[in-house]
Amino acid sequence: MIFLGITAAISLLYVYMTWIFAPPDVVLGENVRIFFQHVAPALVSYGLFGGTLLCGVMYLWKGDLKYDILGAVTIKLGLLFTTITLLSGMIWADAAWGTPWNWDPRETTTLILWVAYACxxxxxxxxxxxEARAQFGSIFGIVAFPMVILSYLSIRIWETLHPIVIEPSGLQMEVEHMMTLLVAMIAVTMIALIMVELSYKVDSANEKLMRIRMERS
Amino acid sequence: MTSGLSAALAIAKKDILTQFRKRFEVFSMFLFALIAVLAFSFAVVTGGAVPQEIGSALLWVIIFFTGMFGFAPIFLSESETGTLRGLATAPIPAWSVYLGKVIYGFFLMALVEIFLVPIIMVLFGFSLLNDAPLALATLLVGTLDLAAVGSMASALTMPSESKATVFPLVYFPTATSALMLLIEITKIIVLGPGLVPVLLIFEILLAHLIAMLTLSASVFHFALSP
Known part of the structure; x- marks a missing residue:
C-alpha cells in the first residue's frame, strides 16, 4: 500500500515535471516532452526482457514454476512497454524527421524485438x-536475449538519425531535462513493478485454477 | 572435452551419411533457393539489373529462408523416428549432441551455398571478390551462426503441437540479429568501405556466434531431458 502511494506521488511529479517543469528544448522545442514518454518505457522494456532471461535461468536452475509464470509476465509487460516506446517514438519521429517511420536502425531493431518476444x-x-512449456519457454527466453543487446547497440553500429543520449561521458542534455528523465525513469519503473506484481498474482491464480480443473476432470 | 568433441563429430557424421543416402533434402533446399531468387527478381529487377546493394542483401535473405528448410528437420526427424531418446540417454554430454547437429547443419547449408552463392552473384550482378578473405570468413561464420540458431530452434520445436508453423517463430527471433549483421558486412564488401568500420560489425557477428553457441550448449541438456 505504501509502495502504491509512493508510486502515485512520483507519477504525479512525473506528469508535472514532463509537462510544466521541463523547459522547451533549443532544437526540439515542445516536442522534447515526448522524449520522456519514450526513453523511460524503452529502458524499462529492456529491463523486463532482462527479467525474462533471469527468470529463464532461475526456472532451469530451481525448477520452480513461479519463475516461469514471472518470466511470461515479463514478456507480456515488456511487449506493452515496447509498444509504448514504438508509438511514442513514431510521434517524436513524425515531429522531428517529418515521417513516423524511417526504417532507422533503432526503429527497425525495436520492431524486431517486439516481434521476437511476441514469437x-x-x-x-x-x-x-x-512442464514442457516452462522448460522450453525458459530456454527460448534465454537464447532470444542477444537481440535485446543488438537493439540497444544498434545506434552505435549503424548510421542513425536517432540521437545518442547516453554517452560514456554522461547524459548529453540540460539539467532540467536530466532531472525530469530521472523522475520519469523512477515513476515508470515503479509502475512496471506494480504491474508485474498484479499480473503475476492473476497468472498464478489462473495457474491454480487450471490445476484444480485438471484434477477434477 | 575430447570425448564430447569426438561424439559431436560422430553424430554429425551419422547425419551427413544419412543425408547422402537421401540426397533429396539438399537438392530441395537448393531448388527452394532458386525459386526464391526468381521470386525476388520479380520485385527488384529494374531495367534488366538489380542494384548491387539489394542483390548482396538478398543473398543472405535467401540463405536465411533456405535455412528454414534445412534446419527444421534437424531434431524433428530424430523425434519422429524415435531416435532422440537414444541420443538423450547416450553416455555423452548434451552439448556434444547439440554441437554435432550444428556441424551437420553447417555442412548441409555450406553444401547448398557452394552452388548457390556463385549463381546469385552472377544473376544479381555483384561480386564478393572485392575482399575475398573477409567474404569467405563472413560466409563461414554466418552459416555457422545460422546453423547454431537453427539447430536450437529445431530442438525447441519438438514439444510444440504445430511444429511446422512454430519453427519460423523460433528461428526468426534468434536468427534475425545475425541476418542484419551479415547483410551489412556483405553490403560493405560489395560497395566498398562505408562510415561504419566493417571489422567492428564482423566482431559483433563473431560475438553473436559465440554467445549463441555457448548459451545454447549450456542449456541444451534441459531440451534433451524429458
Missing part, C-alpha cells in the same frame, strides 16, 4: 504440456 508468447501457447 516467444506464440511459441509458449503452442506447447500444451505445462
Amino acid at each position: 516467444i508468447l506464440a511459441y509458449r501457447a503452442s506447447v500444451s504440456d505445462r
